[in-house]
Amino acid sequence: MATWLVVCIAAACAAAAAAVVFAAMFAKVASARAESAARAAELAAVREQMEMQKVHYESVMAGSEKTFRDLAQKVLEERSEKLRKEGGEQLKGVVDPLLKDIQEFRRKMEALNSEAAERGGKLDERIKSLTEKTATVTAEAKELAEAIRGDSQVIGEWGEIQLRRVLEISGLQENTDYTYQDTLSSADSSRKNLRTDVQVKMPDGRVLVIDSKNTVESYVEFANAEGESREALREKIVAAVKGHVDELARADYARNVKNACEWTLMYIPFEEVYLIAMKGTVKVGGERRLLRDYARERSIVFVNSTSLVPVLRLVELAWQKKDSDKKTEKIAQECAALCKKAETFLRSYAEVGKTIRKLSDAYNTGLGQLSTGPGNLVKKLGEIGSLAPKQIAALPTDEDYSSANALPDSVPSSASM
Numbered sequence: 001m002a003t004w005l006v007v008c009i010a011a012a013c014a015a016a017a018a019a020v021v022f023a024a025m026f027a028k029v030a031s032a033r034a035e036s037a038a039r040a041a042e043l044a045a046v047r048e049q050m051e052m053q054k055v056h057y058e059s060v061m062a063g064s065e066k067t068f069r070d071l072a073q074k075v076l077e078e079r080s081e082k083l084r085k086e087g088g089e090q091l092k093g094v095v096d097p098l099l100k101d102i103q104e105f106r107r108k109m110e111a112l113n114s115e116a117a118e119r120g121g122k123l124d125e126r127i128k129s130l131t132e133k134t135a136t137v138t139a140e141a142k143e144l145a146e147a148i149r150g151d152s153q154v155i156g157e158w159g160e161i162q163l164r165r166v167l168e169i170s171g172l173q174e175n176t177d178y179t180y181q182d183t184l185s186s187a188d189s190s191r192k193n194l195r196t197d198v199q200v201k202m203p204d205g206r207v208l209v210i211d212s213k214n215t216v217e218s219y220v221e222f223a224n225a226e227g228e229s230r231e232a233l234r235e236k237i238v239a240a241v242k243g244h245v246d247e248l249a250r251a252d253y254a255r256n257v258k259n260a261c262e263w264t265l266m267y268i269p270f271e272e273v274y275l276i277a278m279k280g281t282v283k284v285g286g287e288r289r290l291l292r293d294y295a296r297e298r299s300i301v302f303v304n305s306t307s308l309v310p311v312l313r314l315v316e317l318a319w320q321k322k323d324s325d326k327k328t329e330k331i332a333q334e335c336a337a338l339c340k341k342a343e344t345f346l347r348s349y350a351e352v353g354k355t356i357r358k359l360s361d362a363y364n365t366g367l368g369q370l371s372t373g374p375g376n377l378v379k380k381l382g383e384i385g386s387l388a389p390k391q392i393a394a395l396p397t398d399e400d401y402s403s404a405n406a407l408p409d410s411v412p413s414s415a416s417m
Helices: 002-148 152-169 216-224 229-251 271-279 291-296 305-372 377-385 389-394 398-404
Strands: 178-184 194-201 207-212 264-267 281-284 287-290 300-303
Touching: 002 305, 152 178, 152 194, 152 207, 152 264, 152 305, 216 229, 216 271, 229 264, 229 271, 229 281, 229 291, 229 300, 264 305, 271 291, 271 300, 271 305, 281 291, 287 291, 291 300, 300 305, 305 377
Parallel strands: 207 264, 264 300
Antiparallel strands: 178 194, 194 207, 281 287
């Protein structure tokens, strides 16, 4: 009985303990349900907040993209327009004078070539005309020889007149290209008031002295003689010419005429006398020598109407060459100025390239800060979106933004332009 009573008491105690345990368990379940309800409410609030952040983020992204795109486009357009305007005005200011100088240079070159061609075409006609006129002068000289024979003053004046005619035939003008009968003082006190027949002006500032010498009487006698007497008269002509050579040697025009050339031209108007003088010989120091060599040793050269014309023509060509050299020098100066302007143009164009490169660098820097560079704005906004895990896939990355944005990655360099 007692045992049964103990068992009953133990069972009652166990039941009571079980009741207490069940009561505690129900209390915990109730508490867990309440906490679960609170967490569910909190989770709903978080979801609502994340939804609001998503909407705000999308709004910010849309506004930022449009703002940056518009700003970059505006800056690029303003810089491009300013650069185009300034560069166009600067290039125009350089190119227009450059083109004008090139056209002027071309015009001068064409005029110079045309002038040279015209001179070349007239040269043959001029030589032919001079040859014909020289033959006329020689013929007239023979006809007048008889008329002026015996009057030494008239003979001298006639020779000088023939010389002046040859100068005129050659195209030289008195007091412009040559001077006639200049009187000068001799360095030798025993010879005063020397007078040159003609002084031809040379391009280098020097003068070429030409003196006319006649042997009219000896020539007329030689022309009228026949047989063996002609040889004796030939020697008489040679002796007369030698006397003229010695006279010119004593005058020493190379020393007494200021800026005179070393050589003096002895003009012989008669063709036959000239040929005799060129072939004749004289006795010097016990030996026979050519008269022309004797004269050349004394800086005297024989010329007649035919041989004097080419000499004077060379003088004229020398003057033409000097004028041509002046024009060439002027053209060279124009070319130098043209090259200088071209250099200025290239420098200005290089400055334009530098400005373009600076604009390109500024644009690329802004683009890098916006979407392509490390730590760019698009990437930062993506990191903000990572707070909403479910929305990460919907947010654009910096690569997506770079490939989708309408702005170029870079501006062409000045080299490619």
